[in-house]
Amino acid sequence: MKLSPFHPLLTITTAAALAAAPAAIAQEPLQLVILTNDGNLHTLAAESLSMSVKDQTLLVNNLETSLTLNLPDLAKMYFTGEETGVANIIIDENTAGPVEVFAADGKAMGRFDSTAAARATLPAGIYLLRTSDNKSFKIAVK
Numbered sequence: 001m002k003l004s005p006f007h008p009l010l011t012i013t014t015a016a017a018l019a020a021a022p023a024a025i026a027q028e029p030l031q032l033v034i035l036t037n038d039g040n041l042h043t044l045a046a047e048s049l050s051m052s053v054k055d056q057t058l059l060v061n062n063l064e065t066s067l068t069l070n071l072p073d074l075a076k077m078y079f080t081g082e083e084t085g086v087a088n089i090i091i092d093e094n095t096a097g098p099v100e101v102f103a104a105d106g107k108a109m110g111r112f113d114s115t116a117a118a119r120a121t122l123p124a125g126i127y128l129l130r131t132s133d134n135k136s137f138k139i140a141v142k
Contacts, residue, residue, distance in 0.1 A: 035076040042067055095131050102128045
């Protein structure tokens with residue numbers, strides 16, 4: 001049975017995620033950070049971490065801690081050591097042929113005949129491009 005993210009009972013464990021983590025990330029102790037709307041900060045070691053969502057409640061457990069939080073009270077949740085932001089920006093890439101362009105937040109910005117045409121049209125920023133042969137890369141428009 002496949003569970004959707006909106007299923008009333010969704011359980012997530014980090015054992016597989018930790019095993020698949022890049023070596024640079026695995027060297028630092030991975031931690032889950034939870035910030036609530038009232039400003040409380042909870043930090044849990046990711047080792048043996050499990051999270052379950054049932055109704056409007058998040059249950060988080062590891063070897064040391066057990067938390068129960070209401071979903072509407074959560075402001076932010078993330079793993080430390082996780083790669084964030086945009087890396088490997090390609091500035092000189094010029095792809096001839098159609099490209100699909102997406103903003104960093106995933107919003108589709110349009111289809112263009114080439115990377116040069118996209119650069120001439122888009123406002124300054126960082127974009128993700130997908131070529132007609134399904135290759136993806138990032139560009140910076142200045």
